[in-house]
Amino acid sequence: MTAQVLDGEVVAARIKDDLARRIAVLRDQGVTPGLGTILVGDDGPSANYVAMKHRDCEAIGMESFHRHLPADSTQHEVEAAVDAFNENPEVDAYLMQYPFPAGLDFEAALLRMDPAKDVDGLHPVNLGKLVMGTVGPRPCTPVGIVELLRAYDIDLKGAHVVVVGRGLTIGRPLANLLTLKEPGLNAAVTVVHTGVDDIGSYTREADVLVAAAGSPGLVTADMVRPGAVVVAAGVSFQGRKLLSDVADDVAEVASWLSPRMGGVGPMTRAMLLSNCVEAAERRAVGRG
The missing domain is CATH 3.40.50.720 (NAD(P)-binding Rossmann-like Domain)
Known part of the structure; x- marks a missing residue:
């Protein structure tokens, strides 16, 4: 027996095609989905992963916002970046790339995030919603x-x-x-x-x-x-x-x-885009 392949690239491409159609509808309503990323330090795999997310955004018509902070940033500086994305109406959802450099508190920064903008679905509020089976961003x-x-x-x-x-x-x-x-x-x-x-x-x-x-x-x-x-x-x-x-x-x-x-x-990245588009659709409803 040789296993058949669960091809995530093929499935993710179909999901992104559907998202592109939804984004076109949103743009006609004056709303362009915006994804934010916060990268602290210069970890190579993390930087590459963040770059892929921004390429995904460009490919399907989303805006992307990025904050790259040096590894010696203070906790206050990291949390200021979180606050800025919380307050920016053009950023529908965002993530903080894990891991943080030593000495920084990722959990404290995560707790500061607006749960409605948590594109990874890992804020305790959203994990609680998952356990309860209620609506919210899912991991x-x-x-x-x-x-x-x-x-x-x-x-x-x-x-x-x-x-x-x-x-x-x-x-x-x-x-x-x-x-x-x-x-x-x-x-x-x-x-x-x-x-x-x-x-x-x-x-x-x-x-x-x-x-x-x-x-x-x-x-x-x-x-x-x-x-x-x-x-x-x-x-x-x-x-x-x-x-x-x-x-x-x-x-x-x-x-x-x-x-x-x-x-x-590829499936993880596609669902991240999906969470962001869903947040933008909620914004569009609020504008109406």
């Missing part, structure tokens, strides 16, 4: 994973999904999202992590396995039930090389597998 990578599976007609209703990883950006919110009683969700979810003995005893029971621990090669073929769907969501860097949580041999046993490049990453 981009978890929603992107769900949309990727939906695009390939992989039914999550009643499926056993095992999530490897308990991080704030993927593991925890994904587990909450998958259990919501909503169309395309309503799954049974098990969460394990690197502190659990014999992770494979759990992962081999999964209909859908999401690797999101940020531990290179953690999930190997012997940990996957033949025919399972595997989503490689966790990545880490070794120098400039991007490493996946999922070993190459998993492709020989899985039915579907997202690739290391062009899988979950």
